[in-house]
Amino acid sequence: MNIFLRIVVTYSLLFCLLFCICLLTFIVLRRIIIQYQEAMFKTRYLQAEQEILMAISLGKPELAIQVAQKYKSQVKALTQVLVNFMETISGNGREILKIIFDHALKERLLKDLHSHLVIRRLRATRLLGLFAVSSETATFLELLHDKPLVKLAAVNALAHVPDQDTLSLVFQVFEKDSCPNIYTYTSIIFGIGNKIEPLIKNYLKKSLSVEKMSLLIELAGKIPLGSLYPELLDLASHHEKEIRIKVAKAFGKLLIPDSYETLLKLARDNAWEVQAQAIKSLGNLKNPEALEILTEALFSPFWYVRYNAREGLLKLGPQGIRRLEEVSQQKIDRFASDMAEMALDDLRYSR
Amino acid sequence: MLAYLNFIIHIFNNFILAYFFLINSFYLFFLIFSLFGIFRYRSLTSNVRMNEVLSLPLAKPVSIIAPAFNEELNIIESVKSLLSLQYPLHEVIVVNDGSDDLTLEKLIRTFDLKKVKKVFKKSIETQPIRGIYVSPLEPKLVVVDKINGKKADALNAGLNVSRYPLFCAIDTDSVLDRDALLKVARPFHEDPERTVGAGGIVSLSNGCVIERGRILRVRLPRNFFVRFQIIEYLRAFLGGRMALSMLKSILVISGTFGIFRKDIALQIGGYRNDTIGEDMDLVVRMRKYLHEQKRPYRITFIPDPICWTEAPETLKGLERQRNRWHRGLIESLFHSFKMFLNPRYGATGMFAMPFYVIFEMFGPLLELLGYVIFACYVFLGKVNYPFALDFFLLAIVFGTLISLAAILLEEFFLRRYPRLTDILIIIAFGVLENFLYRQFLSFVRAKAFFDLTRGEKKWGQMERKGFVIEQSHS
Numbered sequence: 001m002n003i004f005l006r007i008v009v010t011y012s013l014l015f016c017l018l019f020c021i022c023l024l025t026f027i028v029l030r031r032i033i034i035q036y037q038e039a040m041f042k043t044r045y046l047q048a049e050q051e052i053l054m055a056i057s058l059g060k061p062e063l064a065i066q067v068a069q070k071y072k073s074q075v076k077a078l079t080q081v082l083v084n085f086m087e088t089i090s091g092n093g094r095e096i097l098k099i100i101f102d103h104a105l106k107e108r109l110l111k112d113l114h115s116h117l118v119i120r121r122l123r124a125t126r127l128l129g130l131f132a133v134s135s136e137t138a139t140f141l142e143l144l145h146d147k148p149l150v151k152l153a154a155v156n157a158l159a160h161v162p163d164q165d166t167l168s169l170v171f172q173v174f175e176k177d178s179c180p181n182i183y184t185y186t187s188i189i190f191g192i193g194n195k196i197e198p199l200i201k202n203y204l205k206k207s208l209s210v211e212k213m214s215l216l217i218e219l220a221g222k223i224p225l226g227s228l229y230p231e232l233l234d235l236a237s238h239h240e241k242e243i244r245i246k247v248a249k250a251f252g253k254l255l256i257p258d259s260y261e262t263l264l265k266l267a268r269d270n271a272w273e274v275q276a277q278a279i280k281s282l283g284n285l286k287n288p289e290a291l292e293i294l295t296e297a298l299f300s301p302f303w304y305v306r307y308n309a310r311e312g313l314l315k316l317g318p319q320g321i322r323r324l325e326e327v328s329q330q331k332i333d334r335f336a337s338d339m340a341e342m343a344l345d346d347l348r349y350s351r
Numbered sequence: 352m353l354a355y356l357n358f359i360i361h362i363f364n365n366f367i368l369a370y371f372f373l374i375n376s377f378y379l380f381f382l383i384f385s386l387f388g389i390f391r392y393r394s395l396t397s398n399v400r401m402n403e404v405l406s407l408p409l410a411k412p413v414s415i416i417a418p419a420f421n422e423e424l425n426i427i428e429s430v431k432s433l434l435s436l437q438y439p440l441h442e443v444i445v446v447n448d449g450s451d452d453l454t455l456e457k458l459i460r461t462f463d464l465k466k467v468k469k470v471f472k473k474s475i476e477t478q479p480i481r482g483i484y485v486s487p488l489e490p491k492l493v494v495v496d497k498i499n500g501k502k503a504d505a506l507n508a509g510l511n512v513s514r515y516p517l518f519c520a521i522d523t524d525s526v527l528d529r530d531a532l533l534k535v536a537r538p539f540h541e542d543p544e545r546t547v548g549a550g551g552i553v554s555l556s557n558g559c560v561i562e563r564g565r566i567l568r569v570r571l572p573r574n575f576f577v578r579f580q581i582i583e584y585l586r587a588f589l590g591g592r593m594a595l596s597m598l599k600s601i602l603v604i605s606g607t608f609g610i611f612r613k614d615i616a617l618q619i620g621g622y623r624n625d626t627i628g629e630d631m632d633l634v635v636r637m638r639k640y641l642h643e644q645k646r647p648y649r650i651t652f653i654p655d656p657i658c659w660t661e662a663p664e665t666l667k668g669l670e671r672q673r674n675r676w677h678r679g680l681i682e683s684l685f686h687s688f689k690m691f692l693n694p695r696y697g698a699t700g701m702f703a704m705p706f707y708v709i710f711e712m713f714g715p716l717l718e719l720l721g722y723v724i725f726a727c728y729v730f731l732g733k734v735n736y737p738f739a740l741d742f743f744l745l746a747i748v749f750g751t752l753i754s755l756a757a758i759l760l761e762e763f764f765l766r767r768y769p770r771l772t773d774i775l776i777i778i779a780f781g782v783l784e785n786f787l788y789r790q791f792l793s794f795v796r797a798k799a800f801f802d803l804t805r806g807e808k809k810w811g812q813m814e815r816k817g818f819v820i821e822q823s824h825s
Contacts, residue, residue: 005368007739016748023755024778027762033769119394143452149395338470345467346485 044077052081052100056093064096068103078104079127086130100130102323113143121150129157137166137299144173152188162195171199175208186215187273190222197225204231214246221250229256236262252281260287267293276304283312288319295323298336308336310343321347356740362731367721368742374710375749378586381594382756387596389654389764394654411539411728412440413532413610416509418502419445419523423453425661427818432564434489437533442680445523446508449478449499458494462486469493473675475507475621482598487557500604503622503629506698510613510621519610520630523662525553526561526775527608533545533565533611534656538649547609547637547648550604551656554598554767559659566659571773574664577789578780582754585777589654589760590753600703602683604650606630615641626686628679635687654764669793677715677799678784684708715796722790747785754781 029152044267048071071078085097104125112124125143132140141153152175152314158170170192174185189196200216208216220228231256236247248266251259261293263285268277277296290312297309313320321344328340415433419426433443437823440752450820457462464484478500492589497508506520519532531551540548558572572578574682586622595601604611608630616622619640622629635648663669684691684707691708693700760777761767768774 005736006741009738009745013745013748016745016752020748020752020755023759027755027759027774027778028771031762031774034766035771082684118392170515176652258421335470338468341468342470345469 026120037291040268041077044071045073045081047222048077048081050072052085052097055087055100056085056096059092059096061096061099065103066101068100071100072104075105075108075214083127083130090270098131104133110139113139118147118150118266121146122153125150125153125157129153129160132157132161137161137163141169148179152185154186156191159192161266162192164195167192167196168200171196171203174212175203175206180212186219189215189219194223194225196223197227200225201228201231204228204235206216210240210242217250218245221246221253223252223272226254226256229254229259233259233262236266244269244271244274245277250279252277252284255285257287260285260289264290264293267297270306272300272302275300275306277303279305279312280308283308286315286317288316288322290317291323294320295327298327298339300332301346305340312337313340313342314347359655360568360728363724367717367724368590370682370717371746372620374714375753375764376709377706378590379756382590382753382760384594384597385406385590385760386756386763388593389760392654393764393785398426401422406583411543412442412511412515413438413517413523414509414515414534414613415441415443415532416513417443417445417449417521417523418509419454420448420499420502420505421448421450421452421454422448422523423457425524426454427457427527428521428561428564430458430462430492430564432561433485433521435529435564436492436531437529438536441532442493442514443489444493444495446495446497446505446509448497448502448505453559455494455496459484462492464492466495469512471512473511474617475511477504477508480508487545501624501627503624506629507621507624507786509646510616516613517548517610517612518616518735519608520606522660523656524608525607525658526556526564526566527644527659528657529565531608531656531658532610535608535653537653538651539610542649545647545649546612546651547615547641548604548609548634548793549653550592550601550609550651551653551658552608552660552765553584553605553660555584555657555662557662557664569767569769571776573665575780576666576669577662577664578776579671579784580662582757582777582781582784584756585757585761588652589764590757592652593654593760593802596650598702599649600706601650601652602635602699603631603702604634604652604706605658607660608656609634613635614644623686626679627675628683629780632683632686635690639687639690639696642690642699654793657765657767667802671793673792673795674799674802675677677690677712677796678803680707681799681803683714684712715793716800718790718793719797723794747782750785750789756777 048067051067051070052064055067059343065315078100082097082101086094109124109128112120113128115121121143125140128136128139139160140157141152142191143150145151155170155173158166161167169275170188174180174189196219200220204213204220213235217232219225220232224310228276232247235243238244238247244266248263249330251263260282263278263282266274267282269278275297279294282294293314294309294316297305298313300306300309312325313324316323324340324343328337328344330337357647415436417429418667422429429441444518445458447458458748464486466482469483469485478498481496484494484496486494493512495508510518517536520533521527522557535549535551538549542742543801555572555577557574557577557667558567558570559566560568560570562642571581572584585679592601592679593601606805611633614632615637619633623632623636623785626632637648638650654730684704690696690700691704693704725739746786758774762774
C-alpha cells in the first residue's frame, strides 16, 4: 500500500510540476502576445477609423467598398470601428457604414447565424441587428425559435427595423412568448418609440396575461402615447389590481387633464397600492383641485400613500406647501405631521 | 498495543491523504468550471454596452448602504466614489455607527450636511438613531447617525431608512469601479422575478492610486502580507465563487460589495445582530427561507464589477480579520445547520452546506491537526521521510497550480495588473505563501473555534492607512 501511495504521490508531483511550468509559460507568453496584439489593434483601429471617416465625409460608396476590401481580414478592429460609429453617426453616414459592413462582415456573420455555438449566433445576431434593413428581416425569423438569449437578440434586431410588418412580428413573438422576460421586452419595445401606437392599441383589446398587459399600459405612459387614452380609461376599472396600478401610473405620465376624475376614483380604490399610484399621478397633474384629496391622503394609514401625497403637495407649489405647514402643526395624527415636516425639511435643504 | 497504535496511524494517514486529494480536486474542478463560466459570461456580454442600462425605462433603483465605524481616513473618498457611480437612480445611505473619531464631523463639513426629521418605516429593530442628515450639495446622500450596535445593526438601520427596492451593502473603506453597480445589478434586470442577490469581485486597493473616488492606477503594493492576500482573493473570487455560483451553491456574497432585494431581506428580518459574519448569514438565511417558501430564486456572482477594498497590512490586523471571518462562517453554518444534507434544500443542502462545513469550516482544523500529528510522528520516529517530502512538495506544487490557474483566469478576463512583472510577483507569492503564511492562516482560523466556545464576539478593529490619493499638479 505504501509503495502504491508513494508511486501515486511521486507521479502526481511530477505531473503537477510539469503542468505548473506549462501554465506559467503560457501565462507569460500570452501576456507578451496580447500586449503586441493590442498595440497592433490600436494601430489598425486608428487607421480604419480615419479611412472610414474619410469615406463618410466624401460620401462615396466606391471608397467605402475599397475600405471594406482592405479591412476585411481585420475583423476585430473593423467591427469595433463600425459599432462605435453606428452609435454616434446618423443620416447618410450610416449608409456608408452599411456598405462597408455588407462588403466586409455580413457574409461571415450570416454564416455564424447557423453556428452550433450559442455565443457565435448571439454575437452575429447582435451585430446584424445593428445594420439590419426591412428587406433583411427574414434573416432573423428562424432565430425566433432559438434559445431565449438569441431569440431576444433577434427580437431586438427586428425592433430596429422601422417597418410596420416587422413590428407586428415583434408583437406576435411577445404575445406567444410563454415565459417573457418583461424587462428585456420593455427595453426593446420602448426603443421602437411611438411607431408602435397602433399595435399597442390593438393588443390592449386582446386577452393577454396581466404582466404583458401591464407592460403595454406602462409603455403607453412612458413613450408617451396620449391617443391611447380611451383604451386606458376602459382599463381603469379592470378587476386586476396590477392593471389599475399601471393605468394610474400611465395617467401620471400622459398628463391628460381629463384623467383627473378617473384618478380621483382610483385614489379611493380598495387596494392601497392603487391609491398610492393614483395619488402620485394626481400630484404629477398639478391640478389645484387635487389639494383636498392630497391632504386627505397625508392621513392615510399607508406609508406609501402618505409619501406620495407629500410629493404631490410639494408639486402644487405655494398652495401645497401651505397645506403641508398646516398638517405639520396639527397634533391629531403624528404620522401625517411627521410626513409633512419631512417634506418641508427636504424642501428647505434642496434649495 | 503497538499494533493498535499502528492501525490508528494508518487510518489517520489515509484519511488525511483522501481529504487532501478531495479538497484539491474540488478546487481544481471549481477552477475549470470557472474558466467555462467566465468565458461564457464574457461572450454573452460582448457587444453589450453597459451604458444601455442607463437609458432603460425600468432600471430598478438601488439604495447603497455603507455602514461606517471610525472611518475618518477613507470616508470622504469612499462617499464621493459612491456618489459618482453610473446608475439611473441610486441613493447613498452612510450609517455612522457611533464612531468616536471624526467620521461624522468630516461628512458634515464636506457635504454641508443638515439634520432633518426624516420619517421612515422601522421594519427592523435597531439601536436608536441620533439623527438623519441630508446634503443640499448632494441630493443622493443621506447620513444616518446612530448609537453603536455593530455592522449588522448599522445595515439594518440603513435598510429601514432606504427607499428603493434593491439595496447594495458596501464597506466604507471600499471604492467601486464607476460601472460596477450597472454590472452587478444586471441580473436583477435580466431576471427580475428570480434574482434575489448578486455580488462582484473584491480586489485590494492597497498601493493603488485613487482620485475623486476612482481608481486611477492599479499598482502592486509593497507590503508582503497584502501580496499574499492578492493571490488569495484571486483564488477565492475567480476560482471559488464563480464556480459555486454556477453550481447554485454560493453561500457568501461579500459584505464589501453585494446587492440584494430589499423585500426578501426584510422578510427574513434583515441582518442578524448576534452574528459577526452578517454577510454570509444573510445569504444562507435567504436561501433557507426561499427554499422553505418553494420560491424559485437565484443568487449570482458576476465576475467583472470590481470593488476595491483595503486589506490589513499587519499580521495582527490579518489575524483579527481572518479569525472574525471564520467565526462568522461557523456561526452562520451552525445557525442554518438544518439544511445540511437535507434534500429539501436542493443544491444548497446537498452540496453547498456539506462543502462549506467539511472543507471550509473544518479544513483549517484538520490541516492543523495534520501538522500536530506530523510533529508527533517526528517525535516517535515514525516518519517515512522520502514519502513525507514528496507529499509536502506535492501540496506546494498543487497549491501553486491552483494559484496559477486563478492568475490565468485573471489574465483571461480582467487583466487588472498592467505589467508582466506584477504577474510574475503575484505568481512568486503564490509559491511563497505555502511556507508559514498558509500555516499561520490555518492556525488563526482554527483558533476561531476556541474563540467561539469562549463566547468571543469581538469585531476586531483594523488599522487603516487610507487610500493613496493622486496629488493635483496644476
